[in-house]
């Protein structure tokens with residue numbers, strides 16, 4: 007009874023029985039309890055009980071000078087009361103001696119998903135001090151119990167948290183010097199009040215123009231302390247935009263508290279505020295505790311009952327304790343605490359969400375990262391509880407997610423409706439959200455659909471500005487309105503342009519006649535389309551796409567002939583020397599049949615071209631003696647100058663980075679200026695545009711899904727070759743597990759093929775065996791073994807490290823039939839054309855992407871002979887993925903699959919994907935339709951205002967966004 011009285015005194019009328027219950031649960035040992043309570047009483051503090059390794063020091067903080075040492079010293083057998091208790095105190099002995107002192111049995115307190123540590127033990131210890139609460143409302147049953155239970159931290163927890171590095175923890179938010187820092191959620195009203203004087207004066211002077219809102223510095227956010235601002239800036243949140251573009255990584259599926267609640271569950275519930283208390287927890291700590299009571303179905307009730315009205319008997323009340331912690335002396339002032347607690351009105355109906363942790367008392371739960379929304383009335387509740395997604399943010403530096411969430415929410419408040427630079431008619435027509443709604447929706451969605459719509463709008467922006475920037479740049483480069491209209495028309499109706507064969511130049515027509523085959527329908531229409539473009543006064547920028555072996559090269563040759571026939575020059579750039587040589591030989595072969603007068607002069611220029619010869623070629627290009635040059639990127643070397651360059655063909659376009667592509671373009675533009683003189687003498691329909699930049703025809707044999715192509719080459723028109731030359735027999739593909747049995751099977755198939763007169767490519771992932779990856783088969787290492795195994799046949803080796811003439815020789819021998827088996831790396835992947843090669847074996851096939859394997863497979867089946875491709879998989883797990891190749895020969899389908907399964911990076915390879923624009927939230931593989939929408943919107947906007955004068959907001963926005971790398975760079 008004495009204890010009870012004491013407590014009643016101490017707590018200002020707290021129902022004694024409850025306190026007694028709690029004490030009975032925690033500290034029944036009479037001696038301890040009495041001394042303990044005495045201490046509490048004397049220091050006018052309450053609570054205590056954060057045991058752990060440093061229990062004693064915590065108690066000092068909580069109780070006053072003596073702490074628990076005073077309480078236990080008499081019972082501390084064998085210890086000298088004068089000894090240094092800080093060093094000698096052993097909480098485990100205490101527990102043993104007083105079993106009722108529960109160390110580590112309380113629910114673990116988990117702030118910030120367990121990554122928390124605190125810079126001060128005191129911070130950890132002072133979770134709750136009820137008597138120090140300002141105007142505490144003690145009407146809530148079990149209040150003290152819960153406050154007390156929240157003081158418990160398990161030893162394990164403490165141990166682990168104390169070991170965490172500072173950067174990973176909220177400690178990074180804590181000041182080194184005594185500065186007010188909010189632990190847990192940043193309470194806007196409170197911090198505003200305390201820190202207004204600390205906010206830089208510069209924030210006042212920030213321009214508040216609508217366009218600038220997003221790009222205002224972070225310091226313009228009201229209520230940030232210098233320290234917080236510095237932390238945000240240090241973590242790259244320099245502007246409001248940067249902050250708002252820190253999108254949630256995912257959303258937790260908040261569950262309504264219908265039946266049962268589990269620790270760690272993200273819960274959403276509607277209830278009534280029972281109390282709101284600002285509590286001083288120590289000389290420099292305080293916290294806010296808001297208790298909300300919610301009605302949920304009793305565990306005994308079934309889920310079905312929930313669909314109807316619950317009987318009162320089937321309901322039970324749970325208490326959610328929402329807590330926010332503050333550190334800093336100024337946070338402990340009475341006025342601060344009063345403001346803090348007055349933020350929430352007792353009796354308000356609120357919707358609460360967050361991750362719950364059960365407290366020691368039944369039906370009491372603690373939420374430390376929470377959202378709380380006041381509802382107009384209870385009717386609102388259905389809306390709020392219908393699964394409101396709870397944003398989970400990616401970590402950034404050492405900032406704690408709650409801090410980020412709260413600053414973002416504050417930034418959202420600063421957004422006005424006029425923040426959207428995209429015209430309303432565009433957003434309305436496409437049915438997408440306005441920008442403000444999108445930011446609201448992504449950061450504070452009411453439901454998952456809202457989050458999805460918001461995401462769609464933000465993805466739209468990513469694509470929209472990318473394409474707008476590109477097209478805007480192109481339009482800016484054009485002189486007249488007619489040209490601009492023409493350019494936009496071309497993007498709007500790309501299918502319109504084509505020319506009849508009889509309109510082609512005589513050289514092109516002659517060349518066509520020399521071909522040993524007829525063009526396929528697709529090839530023919532591709533050439534028509536390209537030639538039609540070549541006649542326009544606007545530089546062509548076209549991507550020619552087609553599946554492996556569909557015959558793109560000849561289409562490009564015909565385009566070259568067209569400009570050469572008009573007296574200009576053509577350049578044909580390929581990514582490998584091997585391919586340059588092959589194309590050069592192929593073209594010479596085709597030109598053989600032309601009469602000598604019409605035959606244009608052809609040159610080959612690669613890194614391997616002897617310097618004397620390359621000087622002659624450079625001179626020939628400069629004087630105009632050479633009409634077409636085929637080469638690698640040595641064609642864009644500084645010293646190369648053309649006399650009258652009109653078309654640049656970039657084969658395997660995606661193998662070149664955008665920068666290289668751009669250098670080529672600018673080079674072409676620069677040199678084409680000198681082509682004016684040449685053009686003046688020719689009877690050419692486009693001679694009036696002699697100072698125009700040359701046309702660019704890019705080719706890609708990796709079928710790039712349209713979405714990806716648009717993102718990569720949004721500035722390009724596209725032509726597709728959709729059919730294969732007649733007579734092609736689809737390659738038969740077999741996926742075999744690369745075990746002993748699989749290898750024997752493979753050798754047997756190889757032997758059969760060789761005996762039937764076929765030629766075989768053996769493709770390896772690496773040249774040399776490596777110690778790091780011993781499971782990978784290596785081309786050089788296998789040469790001897792394969793030669794031994796197939797003694798009656800000749801084997802050759804081809805890889806990227808060989809000298810260019812060695813490579814050339816190896817391929818020549820294979821083509822001529824001197825070698826029957828070519829062991830090679832993926833150097834042959836691009837464009838190598840040996841029509842009678844009839845079998846390919848790919849070792850460690852799982853190492854290759856699907857599109858890449860399809861490309862490799864395309865090296866066989868290019869003639870009339872039936873061909874086979876064997877994919878040896880060294881991991882069982884990869885068999886399913888590879889089997890897709892067994893069933894499909896459609897490059898576009900496979901590329902799409904690759905894009906979905908491995909993303910654009912793997913589809914395009916490192917080099918090109920490095921040049922992919924960065925899309926923070928868009929995923930090319932699934933957001934293709936948004937990309938299309940953005941494309942149409944850009945055409946609409948630029949169509950109505952070529953120079954964007956009608957849309958000043960868009961112009962500003964464009965300039966604020968990352969500058970695009972123009973193709974001419």
Ligand SMILES: Nc1ncnc2c1ncn2[C@@H]1O[C@H](COP(=O)(O)OP(=O)(O)OP(=O)(O)O)[C@@H](O)[C@H]1O
Nearest residue numbers: 523524525526554555556557558559560707731837
């Ligand atoms: N219309 C056609 N009829 C028959 N054969 C053709 C036709 N067009 C091209 N070919 C032949 O098909 C083979 C492949 O052509 P080409 O090398 O141009 O294809 P590609 O599309 O560039 O292939 P890759 O994507 O593998 O580089 C060549 O041997 C070529 O001579």
